[in-house]
Every structure is written in structure tokens, then in C-alpha cells.
Amino acid sequence: xxxxxxxxxxxxxxLAIAVLVVxxxxxxxxxxxxxxxxxxxxxxxxxLLQLQAILSSLQDMETGQRGYLLTGDHDFLExxxxxxxxxxxxxxxxxxxxxxxxxxxxxxxxxxxxxxTRTITLEENLNIFEAEGLDPARAHVRLGYGKREMDSVRAxxxxxxxxxxxRLDSRLHRASHYSQFMLISxxxxxxxxxxxxxxCFVLLTRELKGRAERTRDLERRVEERTRRLTEVNQExxxxxxSVSHDLRAPLRSISGFSEALLEDLGPRLEEQExxxxxxxxxxxxxxxxxxxxxxxxxxxxxxxxxxxxxxxSAEAQAVAEECRRGGEYDGVAVEIQPQxxxxxxxxxxxxxxxxxxxxxxxxxxxxxxxxxxVSQVAEQNGERIFCVTDNGxxxxxEYVHKxxxxxxxxxxPQDFEGTGIxxxxxxxxxxxxxxxxxAESIPGQGTRMYFTLPKEDSIHAG
Amino acid sequence: xxxxxTILLVEDNPDxxxxxxxxFRKQNIHNEIVVAEDGVEALDYLHGRGRYSGRDASQQPTxxxxxxxxxxxxxxxxxxxxxxxxETKLMPVIVLTSSNEERDLVESxxxxxxxxxxxxxxxxxxxxxxxxxxxxxxxxxxxPPQAK
Numbered sequence: 001x002x003x004x005x006x007x008x009x010x011x012x013x014x015l016a017i018a019v020l021v022v023x024x025x026x027x028x029x030x031x032x033x034x035x036x037x038x039x040x041x042x043x044x045x046x047x048l049l050q051l052q053a054i055l056s057s058l059q060d061m062e063t064g065q066r067g068y069l070l071t072g073d074h075d076f077l078e079x080x081x082x083x084x085x086x087x088x089x090x091x092x093x094x095x096x097x098x099x100x101x102x103x104x105x106x107x108x109x110x111x112x113x114x115x116x117t118r119t120i121t122l123e124e125n126l127n128i129f130e131a132e133g134l135d136p137a138r139a140h141v142r143l144g145y146g147k148r149e150m151d152s153v154r155a156x157x158x159x160x161x162x163x164x165x166x167r168l169d170s171r172l173h174r175a176s177h178y179s180q181f182m183l184i185s186x187x188x189x190x191x192x193x194x195x196x197x198x199x200c201f202v203l204l205t206r207e208l209k210g211r212a213e214r215t216r217d218l219e220r221r222v223e224e225r226t227r228r229l230t231e232v233n234q235e236x237x238x239x240x241x242s243v244s245h246d247l248r249a250p251l252r253s254i255s256g257f258s259e260a261l262l263e264d265l266g267p268r269l270e271e272q273e274x275x276x277x278x279x280x281x282x283x284x285x286x287x288x289x290x291x292x293x294x295x296x297x298x299x300x301x302x303x304x305x306x307x308x309x310x311x312x313s314a315e316a317q318a319v320a321e322e323c324r325r326g327g328e329y330d331g332v333a334v335e336i337q338p339q340x341x342x343x344x345x346x347x348x349x350x351x352x353x354x355x356x357x358x359x360x361x362x363x364x365x366x367x368x369x370x371x372x373x374v375s376q377v378a379e380q381n382g383e384r385i386f387c388v389t390d391n392g393x394x395x396x397x398e399y400v401h402k403x404x405x406x407x408x409x410x411x412x413p414q415d416f417e418g419t420g421i422x423x424x425x426x427x428x429x430x431x432x433x434x435x436x437x438x439a440e441s442i443p444g445q446g447t448r449m450y451f452t453l454p455k456e457d458s459i460h461a462g
Numbered sequence: 463x464x465x466x467x468t469i470l471l472v473e474d475n476p477d478x479x480x481x482x483x484x485x486f487r488k489q490n491i492h493n494e495i496v497v498a499e500d501g502v503e504a505l506d507y508l509h510g511r512g513r514y515s516g517r518d519a520s521q522q523p524t525x526x527x528x529x530x531x532x533x534x535x536x537x538x539x540x541x542x543x544x545x546x547x548x549e550t551k552l553m554p555v556i557v558l559t560s561s562n563e564e565r566d567l568v569e570s571x572x573x574x575x576x577x578x579x580x581x582x583x584x585x586x587x588x589x590x591x592x593x594x595x596x597x598x599x600x601x602x603x604x605x606p607p608q609a610k
Contacts, residue, residue, distance in 0.1 A: 244561055249475055249478065252478065252581060252588075255583050256484075256585040257477070259584075260481075288583030288584070
């Protein structure tokens, strides 16, 4: 659900962006196209102005000459001279403007020819007037060439203006249509983008709401599971409690009454019968120890790990002294490196040290000059590696993988007593501190039990 | 040993009762030992009511040996009751139990137990414990004054 929701949302977002891009590109193209249209329209206006100018120059020439012929006053000739001066330039300019329009160009060439004819005729009139006087000039005018020529010029210019007007109209029309169309398209695009963005927003909001719902659901489930785990844990604790109490009571009876029999009947019993009763007592005691060890294993797994600043040297010293209390291990040389520190749960670490150091004492029993060392061998990657070394009987490294599993023993119980749970407890304690434990041994030479503890806070709850 | 001092043993397991009595006998402790099977019966004894109505309640036991796991009223509840009555609140109580759970230790002491002894499986060890207990609580220790 969440993935497909994200994908759908991304799809719509992409579409919105695509429409926006198309809209922007269209906008740019439209602007360029409109510039082109405007250039064409301006050209049409320019052409119209030029044609008007040509016509007005020719009319000036005509008017100027007429006034001059009527009055003989040179001042009246001024418009004629001005028109004459400007006409060729104006026609050339018009030709340049229209050089891309062949038909118009051709008509302009015709106009130039007609204008030139008209100019020549006007000039002839003037020459006649100046050389022969008014009457011959009048006669020349009366011939009607000038009027016909002027009519033809007017007709040409009129045609040209009409053409250009038509062209201008269609251009204006096209431009207005085009801009209307583009306005609608661009507006449509913009509206589409806005709608798409709103839709994306809706999808996103829905998605976020769904996600929050799922998070709440997860939280509820975690809570539920934690509650159940707590329940199970409490049940387990109650179970262990009753095991510790109720399982020991019958053991006490078995052991106690066997000893009572042994004491009361001892002198009257055969040696073998006494032996049987002693075995019953010994077995009960072993089972008592077994129950205690199992409870310890379960306890180190259950109890919360605190983070105390530990003086490992002092702890190890205290454990060693406790082990030696019976006087059995007076001959063992114990060396504990001073100032060993670590962070961990004092009670749990104490339990681990008891098991490790007690083992060391136990397995050096048959040795001539027993020696036990507790030391730090290295400090790396935020953890400290500690080692309990003994020069005891050692074990075959072939079986090292069994060493830390509960109920695994590498020696016969007749040689070394024990339940086989001690090192399992050690491993559990060290693991709960985020550390590791391993062993190296050479049979007949001794054992090195390594364990690591974090230097800083990185203790796992699990 | 003087036998004018009574011991109240609060214990529901008859085997444990028998073994405890034997241990006391073996250690030559001949004081009278009264056995109550649970907290209710023990309180009845102390206050001279129920089964023990008519008992002279001014004669109180020197020490109480208390098991924790008991039917009806368990050891911890009994301790609380005991400490809440002016006549019995100073009585020395030795908790004698199979449990070595930390919370039982803490609870016992915080409710006013004077001593906490874990019953060993092996009878000879239990004998040692009883001997030490008897020596300390019946001879060495000076008992609190009897409440009037």
C-alpha cells in the first residue's frame, strides 16, 4: 500500500511538471510567433505610409507646376521641386521594403515607370513653358498625356494600397485569432497545472494520513506485544520462584531423612546400606546445586542490566577471597592486575567472575604450582578484552564449541564437580553487556578465558 | 540450655517441621517449640485466640522462625501484621526459607525481619545453621523487653 501510493503520487507530480514544461515552451514559441506577426503588421503600415508619401510627392509636383504655370511665380514651383527631389528616394525605399513580395515589387516597378513617365511629361511642360511661354505649354497640357499618366499612377497606387490594406486586414485578423487561441491554450495549461498540483496535494495528504494511521497501528501492536511479553515474563518469574521454593522442599526431605536414618541406624547398617544412603544424600545435594544454577541462568537472562562503574580488580579480588575461604586453595598464587575498570551490572558481572574464577581454582587443583591471573589484554574498538588465565588441566580445543552451552561438561564429574551451567551463565552475562566470550586452552598447560566489556554505554537489553 | 524460652515455628511442611525439630534436638536445644502451620494460626497463638483461646498472652515466644511460603496468610503478610501490633512489634523474627530471590530478601527486611536464613538442602548444613541460630538468638542476643 504505501509503496504504490507513493508511486501514484509521484506519477501525478511528474504529469504536473510535464504539463508545466509544455506550457512554458508553448509560451515562448507563441511570443516569438507574435513578434513575427507584429513585424509583418508594422511592415504593412510602413508600406502604406510609403505609398501615401509617393502619391503625395507626385501630387505636390502636380500642384506646384500648376501654380507656377498659372502665376509664373517661381515660389509656386517649390512643392514641385520638393516632390521631384523626394520621389526617386521614396520609390527606392518602397522597393527595398517590398523586395520579399514579388508581386508587390513588380507593381512598384510599374509605378516607378509610370511616375517616371509622369515626371518626364511634367518636365517637358516646364521646359516648353520656360522656352516658349504659357500658351504652347497649355497646348501641351491640353494634349491630355499628363492627365492620363496621373490617372494611371493613381490607379497603380490605389491598387497597391488596396492590396496592402487587404494584406494588413488578414494579418491583423490572423494575429488576433492566434493570440486568442494561445491565450486560451496557455490559460488552460495553467489551470491544468494548478488542478494537477491540487490533486497531488490531496494524494499526498491522504498518503500522510494513511501513514500516520499505520504508525499508530504499529505503536498499538508494539504496546500489545510489550504487554504480553511483560505478562509472560511475570509468569516466568512466578514459575522460577515456585521452582526455587517447591523443588527444594522435597529434596530437603530426601536428604534430611536419609541422613537421619544414617545417623540413627548407622551402627546397625551394613557398609553397603550406609553407602546407598550417602549416595541418596549426595544426589540430593547435586540436584540442589543444579536447581540453583538453573535459576541463576534464568535470572541473568531476565534481570535488567544496570550500568555501574565497576572496579573489576576489586570485584575479582573479592571473588578470589571468597573461593579461598574454605582453605582448600591456600597454595594457589592469584595475580590480579590492579585498576581494571569497566561499565556494567555489578551483580551480573560478579556472578560471571564467580564462575570464571571458581573454574580456575577448580581446574588447577591437580597442578603442582597453581597460578591464576586476571588481566586486561587489550583495548580496541571501544571494548576492553579481559582474561582469566590458569595453569590448570586445560581441555582439548576440539570441544571448545561445547564449552559455553548449558549442561556441557568437558570433564568427568568424579574429577571436577559442577553442573555445566557456569560458563553458559558467563556467556549470557557478557552477551547482555554487548560483549563476547571465548576460550583458548592447551591440555595439561592451562586455559585462557577471554571476555570483552564495552568501555562506554553500549549495553544491550536483549 | 535454658528451656523457659519458647520458640514459635511457623511452617506448613510437616517434613520440614520434623527435620527442624530433629535439628534442634540434635543441637541439644530443648526449648519448647510451638508449631503453627500458617500466619493466621501463628497470630492466633500470639494473641491467645481461636485454637489458642485461653492461652496466657503475656508469655510470648523468644524467637519466631518463619517460613515465607505459607497457605492462607503467607510469611510476609504475617510479618506486616506482627509489626503493626504494639504487643508483638519487637519480637525477633528469623525468616527460614528456601527462597533466595532478592525481592524476598528485600521484602523480609523491609517488613522488619531480624534475620534471613536460607534452608540448605543438606541436613548437615542445616544442623550447622540451627546450631548457630540457637547459640546466637537464645544465648548471646538480649531479647527486647516483653510488652505489657
